[in-house]
Amino acid sequence: MFQKISTLVFIGLFSIAAAVQAQHEHPHDHQHPIREVTFPDIPGYQTLSTDLHIHTVFSDGSVWPDIRVQEAMKDNLDAIAMTDHLEYQPHSDDIPHPDRNRSYEIASEQADEDELIVINGSEITRSMPPGHSNAVFVEDANKLLVDDAKAAFREAKKQGAFTFWNHPYWLRQASDGMPPLSELHKTLIEGDMLHGIEVVNMDRYSREALQIALDYDLTIMGTSDVHGLIDWDYQTQHDDHRPVTLVFAKERTKEGLREALFAGRTVVWKDDLLIGREEYLVPLVESSLTVENSSYIDETSVLQLTIRNSTGQKYQLENLSDYSFHRNAGHVTVEPFDSLSLQIRTGKRLDQIQLPFKVYNAVTAPETNPEIMLEASIDE
Amino acid sequence: MFQKISTLVFIGLFSIAAAVQAQHEHPHDHQHPIREVTFPDIPGYQTLSTDLHIHTVFSDGSVWPDIRVQEAMKDNLDAIAMTDHLEYQPHSDDIPHPDRNRSYEIASEQADEDELIVINGSEITRSMPPGHSNAVFVEDANKLLVDDAKAAFREAKKQGAFTFWNHPYWLRQASDGMPPLSELHKTLIEGDMLHGIEVVNMDRYSREALQIALDYDLTIMGTSDVHGLIDWDYQTQHDDHRPVTLVFAKERTKEGLREALFAGRTVVWKDDLLIGREEYLVPLVESSLTVENSSYIDETSVLQLTIRNSTGQKYQLENLSDYSFHRNAGHVTVEPFDSLSLQIRTGKRLDQIQLPFKVYNAVTAPETNPEIMLEASIDE
Amino acid sequence: MFQKISTLVFIGLFSIAAAVQAQHEHPHDHQHPIREVTFPDIPGYQTLSTDLHIHTVFSDGSVWPDIRVQEAMKDNLDAIAMTDHLEYQPHSDDIPHPDRNRSYEIASEQADEDELIVINGSEITRSMPPGHSNAVFVEDANKLLVDDAKAAFREAKKQGAFTFWNHPYWLRQASDGMPPLSELHKTLIEGDMLHGIEVVNMDRYSREALQIALDYDLTIMGTSDVHGLIDWDYQTQHDDHRPVTLVFAKERTKEGLREALFAGRTVVWKDDLLIGREEYLVPLVESSLTVENSSYIDETSVLQLTIRNSTGQKYQLENLSDYSFHRNAGHVTVEPFDSLSLQIRTGKRLDQIQLPFKVYNAVTAPETNPEIMLEASIDE
Amino acid sequence: MFQKISTLVFIGLFSIAAAVQAQHEHPHDHQHPIREVTFPDIPGYQTLSTDLHIHTVFSDGSVWPDIRVQEAMKDNLDAIAMTDHLEYQPHSDDIPHPDRNRSYEIASEQADEDELIVINGSEITRSMPPGHSNAVFVEDANKLLVDDAKAAFREAKKQGAFTFWNHPYWLRQASDGMPPLSELHKTLIEGDMLHGIEVVNMDRYSREALQIALDYDLTIMGTSDVHGLIDWDYQTQHDDHRPVTLVFAKERTKEGLREALFAGRTVVWKDDLLIGREEYLVPLVESSLTVENSSYIDETSVLQLTIRNSTGQKYQLENLSDYSFHRNAGHVTVEPFDSLSLQIRTGKRLDQIQLPFKVYNAVTAPETNPEIMLEASIDE
DSSP, rough: OOOOSOOOOOSOOOOOOOOOOOOOGGGGGGOTTSSSSOOOBTTTTTEEEOOOOOOOOOTOOSSSHHHHHHHHHTTTOOOEOOOOBBBTTTTTTSSSSSOOTHHHHHHHSSSOOOOEEEEEEEEESTTTTTTTEESSSOSOGGGGGOHHHHHHHHHHHHOOOOOEEOTTTTTOOTTOOOOOOOOHHHHHHHTOOOOOEEEEETEEOOOOHHHHHHHHTTTEEEEOOOOSSSHHHHOOOGOOOOOOOEEEESSSSSHHHHHHHOOOOOEEEETTEEEHHHHHHHHHHHHEEEHHHEEEOOOOEEEEEEEOOOOOOOOOEEOSSSSSEEEEEEEEEEEOOOOOEEEEEOOOSSEEEEEEEEEETTBBBBTBEEEEEEEOOOOO | OOOOOOOOOOOOSSSOOOOOOSSSSSSOOOOOOOOOOOOOOBBBBBEEEEEBBBTTTTTTBOOOOHHHHHHHTTTOOOOEOOOOOOSTTTTTTTTOOOOOTTTHHHHHHHHHHTTTEEEEEEEEEETTTTOEEEEOOOOGGGGGGGHHHHHHHHHHHHHOEEEEOOTOTTTTOOTTTTOOOOOHHHHHHHOOOOEEEEEEEETTTOOHHHHHHHHTTEEEEEEEEEOOOHHHTTTGGGGGGOOEEEEEEEESHHHHHHHHHHOEEEEEEEEEEEEOOOHHHHHHHHHHHEEEEEEETSSSSSSEEEEEEEESSSSEEEEESEEESSSSSSEEEEETEEHHHHHHOOSSSSSEEEEEEEEEEEEBBTTTTOEEEEEEEEOO | OOOOOOSSOSSSOOOOOOOOOSOOGGGGOSSSOOOOOOOOBBBTTTEEEEEOOBOOOOTSSOOOOHHHHHHHHTTSSSEEEEESSSOOOOOTSSSSSSOOHHHHHHHHHHTTTTOEEEEEEEEEEEEETOOOOEEEEEEEEGGGGOOSSSHHHHHHHOOOOOOOEEOOTTTTTTTSSOOOOOHHHHHHHHHHHEEEEEEEEETTTTTTHHHHHHHTTTTTEEEEBBBBOOHTTGGGGTTTTOEEEEEESSSSSSHHHHHHHHTTEEEEEEEEEEOOOOHHHHHHHHHEEEEEEEEEESSEEEEEEEEEEEEEEEEEEESSOOEESSOOOSSSETTTTTTEEEEEEESSSOSEEEEEEEEEOOOOBTOEEEEOEEEEEOOO | OOOOOSSOOOOOOOOOOOOOOOOOGGGGGGGSHHHHHHHHOBBBEEEEEEEEOOTTTTTSSSHHHHHHHHHHTTOOSSSEEEEBBSSTTTTTTSSSSSOOTTTHHHHHHHHHHTEEEEEEEEEESSSSOEEEEEEEEOGGGGGOOSSSHHHHHHHHHHTTEEEEEOOTTTTTTTTTOOOOOOHHHHHHHTTTOOOOEEEEETTOOOOHHHHHHHHOOOOOEOOOBBSHHHHHHGGGTTTTOOOOEEEEEESSHHHHHHHHHHHOOOOEEETEEEEEEEEHHHHHHHHHHEEEEEEEESSSEEEEEEEESSSSSOEEEESSSSSEESOOSSSSEEEETTEEEEEEOOOOOSEEEEEEETTEEESSBTBBBBBEEEEEEOOO
């Protein structure tokens, strides 16, 4: 090509060549750490970020509950549940016979509910089946501390708790990493005593657990199950984040959260993977990405536009339209809190455009990626 | 789960839960800037990194040739071609009637051929058709400065030059961004006077140009076409890199390069996209990635291994095996100069494993991604 | 100490202990690169940033003049002078007999004078004495190209040029690095033909040159003397910056600059060192630093305040007051574009405070640091 | 100056000008985080890094003791003391009547003594006088829990403990931030029941406390007094570090540490400030800095050498020699884990050189900086 020059002396065939343009701003320059969970609301619902599986010194965790509140504030969460083990009490020499509601009580005192909702919960800790389960929104955790596993679930149900199966692919209880779905589980599900399943626990994801969620209409859950420090487990200084369950609620209250969990309105965010039912995942992605500044380059039929990402998720997209891009192959990435400038060869000049994409770091079922549609009217 | 504790007092069902493990080292911590092009050799060939489209003050560029040599050294290139415009001479007031070989001569003096091969070239600069073309490996560039375009190509052929069509999707000469393949082009191709085509020029990629390369058996080329500074055009401080053509040569010499270009043995690297014929692209990726430390976790059937990436390319892979991963969905990324730790649920314990992946940021044809196979024997 | 707790149950002696507070924001997080020279105006004058020693392909530099303009824009300079060697012309094979005003003419065309003032200049390039000197604000550089060195200075004077001695400590011309002040220099100074002296050239500073400036009432100058690329010579990606001469002008025009240079109103900025006459250096530092938010901690006599630094200079200060600091020893640093929070034990509660500091990375004479005074009234 | 060119055609006066050279590597690129305390041994002693003032849930801290062990490992400490408050027990509802040795016992179990020495301690927590004090190396902390303050100190002495006055400038107990030295303190000192004093506690330094240490021959101490998380209090992700006491011991054992503390062999490191007696501080700095690669530039009398800093301390030095530097004014900085290249105008060529410096971010007494001597023989 030719370089831009002030006085163009050549034969007149050519004019100024565009310089190479940055397609990205630079993600490691952004001001907003990835750990601060930030997703937009979706039509009809508020998007609340939650971590509903958390331990403290009141079972086998290593911190007082106040640290959990401060971690959640740093992570911009809307809600946490304190879910110390009911049965497993390795600190009993020093903290004998604790009231099983204590971590909740202490955390509640520390948190301002306008900023952070704290939920009372318990981990029902059993060998497989049924393995470990969390009951959240319990009224009195002590009453769940009973010999018979099923009795514990019945008490949780009686208290109105939302109950989910924890890490069903935990190698200690499933040496092939496959969730050992049992008759007991099915009984609990049918008896309305088991409502959700962790498809993500700590750093692990299970496509088989996701399939169980879909097969049995369970709420899709993801949690940190933190025992030590969030900063250390998730290397927050390197812009990693804890796994969270995004809950789509009618109101930002405990009751709003509870209703949404029972209704199954969740998406899980782990690393740069989103997992959820299509009806919530698609609007979440579409709300996260905005098309800006669509206009044609000079007199050409090449359209330039910007896709802005308001979230900490790195969206990896595949072009499903018939148009080719002027700078990229069909796979493009919109970095967190960043924007992507695209140039699109539309063949003729359009008034508006529809851009279908596959989101290949999101799943609605095992190995199934959702498709989204971005739309824009084009500036004259 | 349970936290690791020193003395395990619980019922004996459980043992130590693995802590959350880092799957990645952190790419922005690596010592090796992405700008330093680093790809391994492939079976049978040396991999040479080249930029064969470069301007200086001897046409419409803004630097003396010595800067081009220093830029290439910083970028760890094996070869550059000096390709100032023959016809377009906006600096002629100050540099009147230059010998068209001068930028090559000066750059050659500056470069140590053991470190950087400098190739003599010319940009034949015409309106469309045929548009702009580069002839590289010319003997005397001055002789290409003739009135008739075809005569220039004939002279290039006579000198043994390798000639390629530059930025056929340049908006100045193709307002829809589509390469206007003409009868003249076909005649040049048939007459063995046009041997390659830029599918990447500066920041632009053209899937239509790639299709022409495949249809007409042209060598796939990518170049910077730099006029100003590499550092500014490609934001090297933010770990971007200039586009390069990787050439698979029998020897690291001018003649080796020339032979490989005529033979069509190239892959283009632009941003994090690789473009090339399957027969070179697949071994390039397979040589870039190494499987290490394969072993089963304790007594489980979950295999842990590490994929190490020796290059500055970020490989985005999709799991094509039947196995599910214990931490990731099927799409995974191996960051530049980094490694990825994978846990794989193999169902039963294996002695060795084959892992097929689709590489979704590489293309062998428009919208066509290559498949690679990684293999490992498993430690006892 | 005690940790902050919600309900304080202890004997009532103690209340909440302040947490450890960040004294600094983090300099490598700032948005504003250090290379962008940013200093405030001082009372009575505008502060203009300049680099008055610059080369291009029109003598022994490696870039076309347009790159110099773009570099200056990136560095946020107010003015540059194009000072190619008159006599030294290593590119004469390709650029024969150049008009010595050409680099100025081309750069002028590229620059918008509202953004960047370009000044015509020449490097009079001789063996020692008098060595190399720059004449800036020349009208026709060609007329300075004469055999006799003194004649060149006379012509510069005739054209109204401001002339300064370049790198008098250059090892090629002064093997001990000491400026060889000669009778010829004294004659030029007395004859009003030499008005300034570089105390900084490239990465070198000379306290002996500074002493000569003070002894002979010469203007204190610092320049890049760039031949290659500013980005490479000054590692701008690592937040280094080129050396500049800050000029305190009555107006932001060529004439304003010229008047200020003849009047000796300059401060040189090199790395994190400021060099200048006390009458300009002290107000420059005092204008750079602002005291904010002064108030006493609770009922104590410990004053807390913030010193904000609006510049890219790292100010290293030594407390000259009688007060001790509650967190720091007497030496403190205010990082670039950052603020420093200080706690000061004033013994009794004051209404206002005066804080004298020595600035130990600034010099007004060899090994002589200026003293500044920061003042603040204290909030109730 | 002139740029380096391949063929030097000019009059022969000049040769190749040195390019601008980097004086620093870049501190934020180093591999070793500042938080990892790393100081060399000094002649006759091993240098052990310690934090002897630490809280857990067993008084008013927010973590289980295992976190303190992990934090210390991350910080590369040699020893910590667990010093929960004896009297102040805000967690008594949940941890009733704790054995005052418990945090020590639990931490000891977690730590491998080859890696981290854990010391039993107690904070004797009283109103002023005597305020708060730490007794470390106690045998049974419970026996110190007595009504009379002096009796607690007597018991500590009986057990062989080393005892130091904590944060004597704490605003809760000294509203002017001045240490309220009392007759009781003098009695304790005379009775060999108070051996040290914190000149640094958390983020605070007190020159008045340092003066008391010198006047009364007390060991100079600095501690974190951590209640929450080290990472949060000291922003370790931004390369800050907790305050530590460096102890110069004859052997790396508990007894070695104890002997050294009683002998007063300490230096405190806080931010980038070192505080200690001259006899330990001077060899510490001299052991931290190494002169390398001393040689003269070409035929000049300008010496070039490198000062390498093996520590995480940023050394700020002032040239006390008669020589001037060729690039810097007299104040220079050797960044952490980095090196500084100096050029020195020695007037004539020497065989060896002595370079005296003042270290202006180190104090041996209030407002008193130590002087060090670096020496090198010069390569031919």
